[in-house]
Each structure stands twice: as C-alpha cells, then as structure tokens.
Amino acid sequence: MTVTTTSDRIRRAREAAGISQRALEEQTGINQATLSRIESGARPAKMNEILSLSWALGCTVAELTGRSNVRERVECAARAGDAGSMEGVINELTFYLELAAYLEDQGIPRPA
Structure with missing residues (x-):
C-alpha cells in the first residue's frame, strides 16, 4: 500500500x-508559489x-487530508471489477458517505 500525503492528494x-496552480490562486487567494510549496511537500x-482548496477543487476536506471519521467506519464487502481496484471502490463509497454526512450536518434533507 502506498502512503499518500496531503500534498499528493492536493x-x-x-x-x-x-486547474493550473495560477487558476487555483485566483479562486482561492493562495499565492501560486505557496501552492507549489504545498504540493511539493x-x-x-x-x-x-x-x-x-476543497471548495475550489470540488472535493471534501477528508479527501485532501486523508482523515475521515466516515472512512474509518466503512467496511466494504464488494468485488472490484476488472477495470477497478478495491481501493477505488472504497474511495468512491467513502466519497458518497462523506457527502451524505456533510449534507446531514448542514440540515439539507434527503430527496424524497
């Protein structure tokens, strides 16, 4: 298993x-040189x-940091297809569970 750092995830x-670092600078206000140093670790x-960064990139904080209360509780009983890996299945499942938890925290009701 490969250790992935926050800088790699970002x-x-x-x-x-x-998105380029320059475009991300415009969206976040974080200087491009700072973004470069963050990404390089x-x-x-x-x-x-x-x-x-999570807002600008359309992802969750948990995806960028690798720290997730939801992910720690996920047990996955599935079989990855030929085109995917179990890690990919878990990542996809975790994304939707984290999104559901976020929407619930914000008081946004589930669709009927």
Whole structure:
C-alpha cells in the first residue's frame, strides 16, 4: 500500500479538476508559489487553505487530508471489477458517505 500525503492528494485533486496552480490562486487567494510549496511537500497546508482548496477543487476536506471519521467506519464487502481496484471502490463509497454526512450536518434533507 502506498502512503499518500496531503500534498499528493492536493496535487492530484487539482490535476483531476484540470486547474493550473495560477487558476487555483485566483479562486482561492493562495499565492501560486505557496501552492507549489504545498504540493511539493515543502510546506504543510494550513486548515484555512485546505478548506479553500476543497471548495475550489470540488472535493471534501477528508479527501485532501486523508482523515475521515466516515472512512474509518466503512467496511466494504464488494468485488472490484476488472477495470477497478478495491481501493477505488472504497474511495468512491467513502466519497458518497462523506457527502451524505456533510449534507446531514448542514440540515439539507434527503430527496424524497
């Protein structure tokens, strides 16, 4: 199993969103040089920066930090198909469970 750092997660989320560091600077107000240092692991991201990045990149704080109360409670009994991996299945499941928990915390009702 590969250890993934917060800096790796931030870089991968930015790349997956198809956003350059310059564009992310405009959306978050975080200087591009600072973003570069965060992504390289030379400087840890502060929580307010992680919050801004999660909004701009369309992901959760848990996805960027790798720390999730939901993920720690997830037990997955599934079989990954030929095109995927069990880690991918768990990541996808965790994303939706975290989103559901977030919406519940915000008082947003489930659709009927």
